Amino acid sequence: xxxxxxxxxxxQDLRKSFGDLAVLRGVSFTVAAGExxxxxxxxxxxxxxxxxCVNGLTPATGGDVRIGGELLGxxxxxxxxxxxxxxxxxxxxxxxxxxxxxxLNLWPHRTAAGNVMEGPMIVLGxxxxxxxxxxxRLLAQVGLLDKADxxxxxxxxxQQQRVAIARALAMEPEIILFDEPTSSLDPExxxxxxxxxxxxxxxxxxxxxxxxxxxxxxxxADRIIFLDEGRVxxxxxxxxxxxxxxxxxxxxxxEQFLSRSSAxxxxxxxxxxxxxx
Amino acid sequence: MLRxxxxxxxxxxxxxxxxxxxxxxxLALSVVLVAMRxxxxxxxxxxxxxxxxxxxxxxxxxxxxxxxxxxxEAGIVIDPLPAGLITLMLYYSPYLAEVIRGALNAVPAxxxxxxxxxxxxxxxxxxxxxxxxxxxxxxPPMTGLFIGLTKDTAILSVISVAELTFQAKQVISRxxxxxxVYVLVAAGYWVLTFVLETALRRAETSVTRYRRA
Numbered sequence: 001x002x003x004x005x006x007x008x009x010x011x012q013d014l015r016k017s018f019g020d021l022a023v024l025r026g027v028s029f030t031v032a033a034g035e036x037x038x039x040x041x042x043x044x045x046x047x048x049x050x051x052x053c054v055n056g057l058t059p060a061t062g063g064d065v066r067i068g069g070e071l072l073g074x075x076x077x078x079x080x081x082x083x084x085x086x087x088x089x090x091x092x093x094x095x096x097x098x099x100x101x102x103x104l105n106l107w108p109h110r111t112a113a114g115n116v117m118e119g120p121m122i123v124l125g126x127x128x129x130x131x132x133x134x135x136x137r138l139l140a141q142v143g144l145l146d147k148a149d150x151x152x153x154x155x156x157x158x159q160q161q162r163v164a165i166a167r168a169l170a171m172e173p174e175i176i177l178f179d180e181p182t183s184s185l186d187p188e189x190x191x192x193x194x195x196x197x198x199x200x201x202x203x204x205x206x207x208x209x210x211x212x213x214x215x216x217x218x219x220x221a222d223r224i225i226f227l228d229e230g231r232v233x234x235x236x237x238x239x240x241x242x243x244x245x246x247x248x249x250x251x252x253x254x255e256q257f258l259s260r261s262s263a264x265x266x267x268x269x270x271x272x273x274x275x276x277x
Numbered sequence: 278m279l280r281x282x283x284x285x286x287x288x289x290x291x292x293x294x295x296x297x298x299x300x301x302x303x304l305a306l307s308v309v310l311v312a313m314r315x316x317x318x319x320x321x322x323x324x325x326x327x328x329x330x331x332x333x334x335x336x337x338x339x340x341x342x343x344x345x346x347x348x349x350e351a352g353i354v355i356d357p358l359p360a361g362l363i364t365l366m367l368y369y370s371p372y373l374a375e376v377i378r379g380a381l382n383a384v385p386a387x388x389x390x391x392x393x394x395x396x397x398x399x400x401x402x403x404x405x406x407x408x409x410x411x412x413x414x415x416x417p418p419m420t421g422l423f424i425g426l427t428k429d430t431a432i433l434s435v436i437s438v439a440e441l442t443f444q445a446k447q448v449i450s451r452x453x454x455x456x457x458v459y460v461l462v463a464a465g466y467w468v469l470t471f472v473l474e475t476a477l478r479r480a481e482t483s484v485t486r487y488r489r490a
Contacts, residue, residue, distance in 0.1 A: 057390055088398075095396030105387040109409045109487040119395035122405060151490050164391075171395055 014063035025230035034204035038217035041227035098168030098176035158189030288444030299365035307373035361433035380415035
């Protein structure tokens with residue numbers, strides 16, 4: 001397959017239910033290599049579940065995810081016939097997809113550098129020396145080289161999340177998924193993490209970012225996907241979506257957000273309309 | 278009295294041997310119990326749970342009598358020393374298993390997911406992410422259990438295992454000096470448990486250094 005025309009991620013009619021609760025009701029979209037897609041939506045709209053299905057942490061109930069054209073978690077034995085992939089193959093697929101979580105998930109018994117080195121050493125079989133070099137390069141990239149030998153307990157939330165980004169980058173994934181990476185941070189620490197992510201976006205890293213930071217979405221995203229009740233309600237370039245949402249639900253969602261985070265936004269955005277009601 | 282000291286010293290040595298073997302056996306069975314309790318199959322989990330429930334409600338002395346006096350009725354005759362070790366193992370393994378289970382569950386799921394997204398195998402996650410943290414969490418409660426086990430080796434004296442308490446009774450029957458002998462014996466147990474506690478506390482401090490560093 002020609003990689004130029006193969007999307008980095010292709011999601012087709014993805015469905016996920018937990019018992020009777022249908023969280024994803026047929027989600028489809030593609031992400032091109034080097035593209036940054038922000039996923040917005042109210043809580044409970046299925047954003048986190050979507051990411052977890054895209055990287056195979058949670059098995060989907062139905063539908064397909066393809067990473068660089070390769071079917072995730074299954075293989076086609078014959079046209080129309082599929083079987084689940086063995087665990088080792090799934091692990092191989094998973095490491096092509098980096099993930100940064102909402103909660104601070106660094107391993108507390110490893111230093112910042114140790115967190116970044118773990119994957120390259122254990123999964124890629126790198127020597128300690130090579131892994132250390134890679135870790136230092138990546139920690140420098142996220143502005144934390146001086147914290148390389150510090151344990152997570154001594155890092156701020158923002159610093160921990162930047163280490164988590166370096167840890168994901170260390171596996172040289174084809175795509176990185178961000179699940180509300182700034183939601184559990186103190187407000188004054190959000191900026192440093194978003195800056196690192198914007199830097200990644202400028203370097204043409206393929207990213208799917210679930211976020212509530214509309215300012216970030218406006219500046220860094222190539223496209224916004226608005227998820228509502230487990231479906232893609234709207235898919236548009238950021239400015240079009242933010243200024244001129246097609247659906248009533250997206251408009252209300254934005255109003256609520258803009259009224260709360262107006263300080264973060266530039267003056268070009270419309271005034272908050274939600275407050276007048 | 279002085280001539281009895283070698284006897285008491287021999288008893289102390291046996292107490293140490295019994296305690297260490299008892300800990301090793303109890304730990305081994307507890308790992309099996311933990312594995313069973315974490316199994317995906319109900320029919321593997323259930324026996325471990327039921328066994329735990331039963332042991333938690335039986336005094337260790339009664340358990341010892343069952344192993345040593347009741348099993349022979351069913352044709353299973355066991356020597357005093359193995360009977361004592363089996364009792365210590367049977368009695369302490371469910372408690373240890375609960376401690377291990379709690380420590381494993383206390384490692385946040387998010388850290389395990391992070392390891393999975395990096396592509397680490399189950400074994401590597403257990404070895405490199407869960408175990409190093411769980412050991413630090415399980416050592417303090419485990420210390421208490423091991424101290425309890427060490428002191429409970431004294432009940433093996435009732436089935437005449439020649440450990441410290443048994444030797445003490447022998448010495449007293451000849452010297453008629455229960456006060457001196459029992460004080461000495463108490464001091465012996467105290468020293469053993471003190472050494473054990475100190476060693477395990479040091480181990481805990483060393484494996485949890487990352488929390489303070």
